[in-house]
Amino acid sequence: xxxxxxxxxxxxxxxxxxxxxxxxxxxxxxxxxxxxxxxxxxxxxxxxxxxxxxxxxxxxxxxxxxxxxxxxxxxxxxxxxxxxxxxxxxxxxxxxxxxxxxxxxxxxxxxxxxxxxxxxxxxxxxxxxxxxxxxxxxxxxxxxxxxxxxxxxxxxxxxxxxxxxxxxxxxxxxxxxxxxxxxxxxxxxxxxxxxxxxxxxxxxxxxxxxxxxxxxxxxxxxxxxxxxxxxxxxxxxxxxxxxxxxxxxxxxxxxxxxxxxxxxxxxxxxxxxxxxxxxxxxxxxxxxxxxxxxxxxxxxxxxxxxxxxxxxxxxxxxxxxxxxxxxxxxxxxxxxxxxxxxxxxx
Amino acid sequence: xxxxxxxxxxxxxxxxxxxxxxxxxxxxxxxxxxxxxxxxxxxxxxxxxxxxxxxxxxxxxxxxxxxxxxxxxxxxxxxxxxxxxxxxxxxxxxxxxxxxxxxxxxxxxxxxxxxxxxxxxxxxxxxxxxxxxxxxxxxxxxxxxxxxxxxxxxxxxxxxxxxxxxxxxxxxxxxxxxxxxxxxxxxxxxxxxxxxxxxxxxxxxxxxxxxxxxxxxxxxxxxxxxxxxxxxxxxxxxxxxxxxxxxxxxxxxxxxxxxxxxxxxxxxxx
Numbered sequence: 001x002x003x004x005x006x007x008x009x010x011x012x013x014x015x016x017x018x019x020x021x022x023x024x025x026x027x028x029x030x031x032x033x034x035x036x037x038x039x040x041x042x043x044x045x046x047x048x049x050x051x052x053x054x055x056x057x058x059x060x061x062x063x064x065x066x067x068x069x070x071x072x073x074x075x076x077x078x079x080x081x082x083x084x085x086x087x088x089x090x091x092x093x094x095x096x097x098x099x100x101x102x103x104x105x106x107x108x109x110x111x112x113x114x115x116x117x118x119x120x121x122x123x124x125x126x127x128x129x130x131x132x133x134x135x136x137x138x139x140x141x142x143x144x145x146x147x148x149x150x151x152x153x154x155x156x157x158x159x160x161x162x163x164x165x166x167x168x169x170x171x172x173x174x175x176x177x178x179x180x181x182x183x184x185x186x187x188x189x190x191x192x193x194x195x196x197x198x199x200x201x202x203x204x205x206x207x208x209x210x211x212x213x214x215x216x217x218x219x220x221x222x223x224x225x226x227x228x229x230x231x232x233x234x235x236x237x238x239x240x241x242x243x244x245x246x247x248x249x250x251x252x253x254x255x256x257x258x259x260x261x262x263x264x265x266x267x268x269x270x271x272x273x274x275x276x277x278x279x280x281x282x283x284x285x286x287x288x289x290x291x292x293x294x295x296x297x298x299x300x301x302x303x304x305x306x307x308x309x310x311x312x313x314x315x316x317x318x319x320x321x322x323x324x325x326x327x328x329x330x331x332x333x334x335x336x337x338x339x340x341x342x343x344x345x346x
Numbered sequence: 347x348x349x350x351x352x353x354x355x356x357x358x359x360x361x362x363x364x365x366x367x368x369x370x371x372x373x374x375x376x377x378x379x380x381x382x383x384x385x386x387x388x389x390x391x392x393x394x395x396x397x398x399x400x401x402x403x404x405x406x407x408x409x410x411x412x413x414x415x416x417x418x419x420x421x422x423x424x425x426x427x428x429x430x431x432x433x434x435x436x437x438x439x440x441x442x443x444x445x446x447x448x449x450x451x452x453x454x455x456x457x458x459x460x461x462x463x464x465x466x467x468x469x470x471x472x473x474x475x476x477x478x479x480x481x482x483x484x485x486x487x488x489x490x491x492x493x494x495x496x497x498x499x500x501x502x503x504x505x506x507x508x509x510x511x512x513x514x515x516x517x518x519x520x521x522x523x524x525x526x527x528x529x530x531x532x533x534x535x536x537x538x539x540x541x542x543x544x545x546x547x548x549x550x551x552x553x554x555x556x557x558x559x560x561x562x563x564x565x566x567x568x569x570x571x572x573x574x575x576x577x578x579x580x581x582x583x584x585x586x587x588x589x590x591x592x593x594x595x596x597x598x599x600x601x602x603x604x605x606x607x608x609x610x611x612x613x614x615x616x
Contacts, residue, residue, distance in 0.1 A: 052516050072519040085517035089535045102522030102531070150521065 002063025002076065002153040002186060003028045004049060009058035011044055018044045020210040021058065031180060031187040032215075033197035036207035037233070042190045043158055045207070049188060050156050051075050062154055073102075078152035080160040084143040086131045092118075092142050093127040099150035117145040120179055137168045144176070148183060155180070157189045161196060173199055194234050198222070206230050222272075224334065228341035231270050231334065237298065237309045242269040243338060253303070254283035258330055261345070266338035273298070274311040275332035282327040285310065287318055299324075369593065375583060376590035377402055383583045406587040415572035418484055419553060422568050425488025426552035427545050430499040433492075435541065438503025439533075443512065456497045467493060468558040475562060482563045490558045495548035502547070506540040507533065543603035550596045 004026040011019040019041045026032045034042040047053040049060055051072035059068045067075045078099065087095050094101075096117055097110045105113075118124050121141040131139055140160060147155055161169045161176075177200050180187055191197050197204045198218045205215040206229075214226040225231035231239035244251045246260040246267050253269075260267055274296075283303055291298040292314060299310045299318070303326070310326060318324060335344045375383045377399045382388060406412065437456075441449060471490055472481065480486035510533055518528040534541075559571035567575065573588045580588075 050516075050520060052519070071524070072516075073522045073524065077520060079517070079520045081513050081517060083511065083513055085511065085513040087514060087517070087532060089532075098518075099521035102518075102527070146521070 003030075003061075004154055004186060004188060005059075005061040006045070006049065007059045007061065009045065009048055009055045009060065011041075011048060011053065011055050017210050019048075019055075022207075022210070022212055023058075024205055024212060024215060026186055026188055029184045029186055031189065031200060031202045033189045033191055033201035033204045034207060035191055035194060035197040035204050035233075038192055040207040041210040042192075042207045046156055046158055046188060046190045049154075050077055050079055076153040077156055078147035078150050078154075079156040080140075080143045080147050080158065082159045082162060084139045084160075084163075086134075086139050086142050086146070088131050091128055091130050092123060092134070095131070095142050096123070096127075096145045096149050098146060103150070113149045113151075117149045120148065121145045137164055137172065140164060140172065144179075148179070148185075152185060155185045155187045157187065159191055160189075162191070162193070169196075176200065195236065198234070204234075206233065223332070224343065225270065226343050228268060228270070228336050231336075235272060237273050237311075239334075240271045240273065240308045240310075241336070242271070242303060242306050242308065244269050253328075254325075255281050256283055256327070258328070258333060261335055267344065268336040268338050268341070269328075270334040270336055271308075271328050272332060273309045276310050276326045276328045278310075278312055278316065279325050279327050282325040285324045285326045287320055287322045287324055289320060290316070290318060369597070372586055372590050372593065375586035377587075378583070383586065402583065402587050403591065406584060406591065409576070409584075411572060411576070412569070415567050415569045418563075418566050418572075419569040421484035422487045422491060422559070423549045423552040425485055426491040426495055427548045429488065429492040430495045430548040431541070431545060434496055434499030434544070435503050437500045438505075439507050439529075441500070441504035442507035453501070456500050459493060460497055464494070464555075464557050465561075468561040471558075472561050482566050484566065484568075487559050487562050487568060488552065490562060491552035491555055492548075494555060494558075495551045498551070499544050499548055502544045503537070503541065506537045506544070510536050546599045546603045550599050554592075554596055 004024075006022060006024040008021045008023050009019055010021045011017075022041070022045060024032070024045075034045060036042045044053060048055045049062075051067065051070060051074075055068070059066055061067065062075055062077070087098065090098065093114055096114045100110045100113055114127070115124075118127055121144060123138070123141055123145055126134065126138060126142075131142065134142065140163070143160065161172055164172060173196060189197075189200060201218060203215060203217055204221055206213045206221070208229050214221060214230050216224075221230060221234055225234065225239065228241060231241070242253075244253065244267055245265070246262050247264055249260060249263045251258050251260045251267065251269065258269075285299075285301050285303050285308065287299055287301040289300040291300070295314060297312045297314050297316045299312050299316070301308060301310070301324075312318075336342060337344055371388075374388060378389070440446070441453065468490065471486075475481040475486045480489070514532050514536070515528050518532045519525070523531055554570065555568075556570040556574055559568040560574055563571055570592060573592065577585045577588055
């Protein structure tokens with residue numbers, strides 16, 4: 001078990017900057033997700049930690065040891081690849097035992113570890129099969145078992161669930177979380193799926209254009225996004241943003257007056273779809289579409305000409321064209337600078 | 347049956363006949379003795395007993411010098427295979443895995459070596475080989491044949507390695523392999539059938555090559571070169587027997603690795 005310290009790592013491919021001086025610390029036993037849209041540098045960062053890519057500047061420390069110049073095999077890591085990368089010419093048993101075999105472990109220990117991890121991932125009946133005879137979900141399990149069998153200090157995962165179908169992904173997600181919690185392995189997990197990151201991670205680091213924009217616990221990221229990008233990226237449906245004008249420390253929305261940390265000038269009001277209630281008064285909301293989702297109804301409409309989505313009770317009786325009234329929860333509203341998109345702290 | 351289908355079948359029959367009829371006639375003449383070579387119409391199957399059929403083959407193999415020449419051919423082909431693989435596999439791996447300046451140019455240059463006629467290569471080589479003491483040796487001819495086989499080995503192994511996902515190699519690095527270990531434990535086992543096919547192909551190229559072998563040897567001739575030298579004075583049926591025995595290994599090898607070669611060359615065969 002060990003912590004990971006990524007210290008001002010910078011990487012560019014030719015003229016393209018993939019990572020611009022990124023720093024991140026993952027505590028011992030912690031599960032951190034690297035979350036961001038495609039091309040944000042999250043996979044590059046993971047590959048640098050793995051030693052599959054070399055940074056131009058900066059260091060990577062694992063368990064207090066500088067591993068920047070070490071090859072992958074000397075870093076005490078294990079990795080689960082996006083396409084699983086299960087060896088097709090070895091059966092499941094040999095795949096799971098591969099890492100230990102390469103490390104020159106005793107036969108008895110390898111057999112014991114293979115049995116143990118296979119049991120953990122429900123692979124016992126498949127031990128003598130070849131990858132070609134397995135389904136995608138089973139191959140994924142083999143890849144995870146192969147990584148856990150070496151009892152790594154650090155586990156790196158590169159979108160391990162993205163190739164599974166939706167139902168299986170949900171199932172594997174819960175299973176993975178249970179297994180990793182039990183193993184207590186320090187984990188760095190790359191994903192572009194925010195629900196996956198929210199569900200699995202202790203902390204999430206959000207990457208955008210080669211920068212880490214915000215690193216925090218999922219609930220805090222959700223409630224207090226550091227930038228407009230984070231608010232829009234996390235949450236489904238995403239946070240709403242209304243361009244407004246503050247005057248005298250307040251913002252007027254219809255009949256509502258909300259206290260604003262900035263005295264005057266243009267500001268962005270960020271509001272989660274579930275943080276507004278429908279009522280008799282408040283800001284006017286012209287309903288355009290209503291989508292009954294079962295557990296709730298999703299309303300899409302306009303407030304002062306700006307698009308907005310609101311989550312309402314499932315029995316909401318309204319039809320497109322109606323004008324409803326919304327009351328945002330003042331405690332839940334976030335304010336952002338209209339030009340930089342960064343959160344304004346009171 | 348539609349005209350389209352008829353056309354297709356006619357094409358198949360023509361192509362098969364193109365290859366099989368000469369082989370059949372060679373086999374017939376090789377086993378039938380002098381009578382069959384000149385007979386018309388030819389019998390559909392060899393006439394005599396099995397012993398009589400095989401007798402010309404045995405007689406041919408008892409010609410003085412055939413066995414040593416056969417041995418030289420095998421030695422030469424093995425030299426060609428060994429050097430082709432030793433140089434071709436790393437080159438193919440580099441082409442498949444690394445992006446380097448001039449990779450495309452390198453590919454073209456590799457193919458360009460085949461643009462030179464063998465005669466142009468063989469004659470100056472004879473002079474050089476005499477100076478180096480490689481003249482009239484299996485190693486010398488093997489080197490020459492390597493020049494012919496290497497482009498195929500390089501390009502074939504490049505596409506072989508390309509077909510192996512880089513992630514598999516990376517996974518083996520992560521799980522404790524050095525680059526060399528990854529090659530041994532992961533890349534090599536996966537590429538082995540293809541490498542065997544490439545080796546077979548190099549063997550056949552060397553086995554069939556006659557011009558350079560004739561120019562570069564005097565007394566230690568390969569089988570093809572030896573036969574070329576002695577057969578013009580032999581009766582026709584003996585020539586056919588020689589041709590038949592020469593063609594068998596090539597046909598057999600190519601048949602064994604056909605599916606591999608097809609998939610390597612990107613020809614859909616299913």
